[in-house]
Amino acid sequence: MWGVIMRQEVITYEELKVIEKNAIGLGMSSLMLMENAGAGVAASIECLNKLKTNRKNNHKNKKNNKTGADSNHDVFNSPVLILAGLGNNGGDAFVTARHLEKKVVSSFVFLLGTEDQIKTHESQVNFKLLKHSEKVHIFEIKSESELVNVYDSLKDAGIGAIIDGIFGTGFSGELKGLEKAAIELINSERKTRNIPVLSIDIPSGMRPDQIPGLTVLPIVSSAGSSMSLSDLSPDFLSDLSSNLSQELSPLLSSAISSVSSFNPESVVKADLTVTFHKSRDCPNLKILDDIFGEIVIAPIGIPEAAEKYVGSGDISSLYKRSVNSKKGDSGKVLVIAGGPFSGAPALSGMAAFGTGVDIVTIAAPESIYESISSYAPELIIKKLSGEFFNEQNIPFVTRLIQSHDAVVIGPGFGKNKESIQAAAKLVPYFKKAVIDADALVPEMFEAIEQSENDYADYIITPHYHELMRAAAYCGIDLSENRDEEDIFALEDILMDISERLGAMVLLKGQEDMIASFDEVRYNSTGNAAMSVGGTGDVLAGIVGGLLAKNKAELATLCGAYICGKAGDAAYTEVGDSLIPTDVIDKIPFAFSNGTVKGRSRKE
Ligand SMILES: NC(=O)C1=CN([C@@H]2O[C@H](COP(=O)(O)OP(=O)(O)OC[C@H]3O[C@@H](n4cnc5c(N)ncnc54)[C@H](O)[C@@H]3O)[C@@H](O)[C@H]2O)[C@@H](O)CC1
Ligand SMILES: Nc1ncnc2c1ncn2[C@@H]1O[C@H](COP(=O)(O)OP(=O)(O)O)[C@@H](O)[C@H]1O
Numbered sequence: 001m002w003g004v005i006m007r008q009e010v011i012t013y014e015e016l017k018v019i020e021k022n023a024i025g026l027g028m029s030s031l032m033l034m035e036n037a038g039a040g041v042a043a044s045i046e047c048l049n050k051l052k053t054n055r056k057n058n059h060k061n062k063k064n065n066k067t068g069a070d071s072n073h074d075v076f077n078s079p080v081l082i083l084a085g086l087g088n089n090g091g092d093a094f095v096t097a098r099h100l101e102k103k104v105v106s107s108f109v110f111l112l113g114t115e116d117q118i119k120t121h122e123s124q125v126n127f128k129l130l131k132h133s134e135k136v137h138i139f140e141i142k143s144e145s146e147l148v149n150v151y152d153s154l155k156d157a158g159i160g161a162i163i164d165g166i167f168g169t170g171f172s173g174e175l176k177g178l179e180k181a182a183i184e185l186i187n188s189e190r191k192t193r194n195i196p197v198l199s200i201d202i203p204s205g206m207r208p209d210q211i212p213g214l215t216v217l218p219i220v221s222s223a224g225s226s227m228s229l230s231d232l233s234p235d236f237l238s239d240l241s242s243n244l245s246q247e248l249s250p251l252l253s254s255a256i257s258s259v260s261s262f263n264p265e266s267v268v269k270a271d272l273t274v275t276f277h278k279s280r281d282c283p284n285l286k287i288l289d290d291i292f293g294e295i296v297i298a299p300i301g302i303p304e305a306a307e308k309y310v311g312s313g314d315i316s317s318l319y320k321r322s323v324n325s326k327k328g329d330s331g332k333v334l335v336i337a338g339g340p341f342s343g344a345p346a347l348s349g350m351a352a353f354g355t356g357v358d359i360v361t362i363a364a365p366e367s368i369y370e371s372i373s374s375y376a377p378e379l380i381i382k383k384l385s386g387e388f389f390n391e392q393n394i395p396f397v398t399r400l401i402q403s404h405d406a407v408v409i410g411p412g413f414g415k416n417k418e419s420i421q422a423a424a425k426l427v428p429y430f431k432k433a434v435i436d437a438d439a440l441v442p443e444m445f446e447a448i449e450q451s452e453n454d455y456a457d458y459i460i461t462p463h464y465h466e467l468m469r470a471a472a473y474c475g476i477d478l479s480e481n482r483d484e485e486d487i488f489a490l491e492d493i494l495m496d497i498s499e500r501l502g503a504m505v506l507l508k509g510q511e512d513m514i515a516s517f518d519e520v521r522y523n524s525t526g527n528a529a530m531s532v533g534g535t536g537d538v539l540a541g542i543v544g545g546l547l548a549k550n551k552a553e554l555a556t557l558c559g560a561y562i563c564g565k566a567g568d569a570a571y572t573e574v575g576d577s578l579i580p581t582d583v584i585d586k587i588p589f590a591f592s593n594g595t596v597k598g599r600s601r602k603e
């Protein structure tokens with residue numbers, strides 16, 4: 001039985017980009033999203049009237065009357081000035097203008113550039129469409145002097161509101177030239193003539209990464225009271241950034257340098273910002289209030305599934321190899337084998353390779369060294385003394401762990417008690433690790449839970465019966481049969497296990513469930529032919545490969561998606577006779593979304 005699954009109520013701009021791409025992967029078009037965004041902005045414009053009245057009452061701005069202010073104009077009875085940039089924020093502005101056609105007396109749209117300079121297809125489509133709107137007067141503004149001249153010629157029209165669609169979340173680098181002049185014009189008209197300003201998505205000139213998250217670490221003042229970053233002034237932050245950043249945690253110092261890097265003078269100051277889909281992780285920072293004004297959230301029709309299921313947006317956030325990368329830069333994975341089985345660690349190693357890492361090493365006991373070496377020349381095999389993984393191997397393997405980015409342990413590891421106990425002693429050395437199959441046992445859960453390495457990224461990848469072992473360790477009751485477990489109860493259990501162990505949990509199944517301590521997402525790629533033995537080893541390898549260069553949450557989500565997608569591609573070729581190596585061969589296909597075919601099984 002499905003009900004309403006609560007997702008995060010507050011998201012960052014980056015998270016929205018991922019969700020939008022997932023929605024597009026589900027079949028929404030970016031034109032639909034832009035249409036809904038512009039319609040939402042147009043529908044919010046009446047909020048400006050209310051704010052305008054408040055502003056008038058609050059400020060009793062006598063100066064405005066002296067300068068011939070337009071403050072008496074109702075937004076609907078006066079022309080609206082819309083400033084549009086060349087990206088999709090400008091596209092939203094064109095849609096807004098079209099939707100306002102019936103609401104306002106007229107609109108002046110200033111395109112900051114020329115039609116042929118518009119950067120995106122959706123924005124070009126909407127610009128062309130806008131030319132048919134009779135009450136919309138479009139000006140292609142090519143220079144700062146033209147901006148001033150055209151604006152001066154319209155001043156007497158009594159502009160009732162300004163809509164800022166100059167830059168959205170694609171703004172980066174330095175503000176200069178025409179856009180800088182346009183932002184200054186908006187701020188000056190707002191200040192001197194009391195014209196209310198509505199910003200689309202984000203006040204232009206503001207970069208999303210300059211908004212500190214609510215989750216920043218608390219700062220304890222010398223007086224001993226606890227403050228958060230949002231309580232501090234930009235000047236103080238700037239000082240802090242230059243003097244202390246060496247000693248601060250990377251998270252805090254990057255948050256501080258982002259906030260202190262922005263100059264409020266080169267950002268639109270809005271009375272109202274209409275942003276999309278959900279609230280932003282925007283702390284109650286006075287300086288941000290002065291820039292964003294009131295915030296309205298406009299729904300843009302993004303389906304719930306775009307947040308619930310892993311999709312192409314998540315995949316697009318993965319680390320990408322840079323053009324000048326050297327060997328090792330794209331990640332090194334270590335698979336630790338236990339002894340009894342050679343196939344499973346080899347499958348994990350080959351799958352990790354398929355994700356694009358540079359080096360995969362398998363640490364293998366003598367008993368299986370030869371047979372693993374024969375699987376694939378690409379793998380580096382390090383021989384461990386003894387038939388099974390044991391205490392004596394720890395110093396050597398610890399050094400290997402230090403020289404690799406991520407570890408995969410568990411596939412084919414075996415149930416030998418001594419091996420498991422020795423493996424548990426490795427856990428404190430893991431920086432990033434995928435723990436699967438035979439390693440999903442109480443000794444390992446205890447080692448993960450007790451690890452003092454707070455920054456370590458652990459991922460466990462159980463099927464349902466392995467999850468039962470994790471649940472039992474955490475003192476949680478789980479039905480013998482997965483079908484008997486209520487889906488919401490299972491979500492809670494997964495989050496509890498994740499929190500208790502401090503690990504991501506990937507529960508494999510027809511629909512994989514991926515849990516962090518506060519959220520569960522789903523993956524729907526994959527097919528029943530994948531229940532064949534060995535695909536779990538492939539999955540662990542894929543997740544390990546992605547973990548080498550990505551955060552644990554992203555690696556887990558994308559690992560489940562890529563493994564299933566590769567499995568689906570393999571299934572279309574070989575049907576029910578699918579074997580794990582077919583899945584490995586299709587990993588390139590899964591990453592490329594079909595543009596790279598991957599190998600097919602040799603007959
Ligand atoms: N991604 C989506 O699916 C949706 C995006 N939407 C809108 O699209 C916006 C993001 O669109 P874009 O990514 O096109 O970004 P912007 O609209 O912010 O445009 C950035 C453009 O300006 C250029 N640029 C960046 N920094 C500059 C600088 N310092 N000086 C001069 N030019 C600079 C970039 O090359 C880019 O072409 C969002 O803010 C939102 O308004 C909405 O339509 C809803 C759906
Ligand atoms: N019936 C199914 N439908 C879709 N995907 C499946 C199915 N069975 C297994 N898979 C996928 O195959 C991979 C391996 O899962 P599983 O067979 O449970 O692992 P294990 O080899 O550890 O038993 C996972 O990515 C899982 O999502």
Ligand SMILES: [K+]
Nearest residue numbers: 167200202204
């Ligand atoms: K904007």
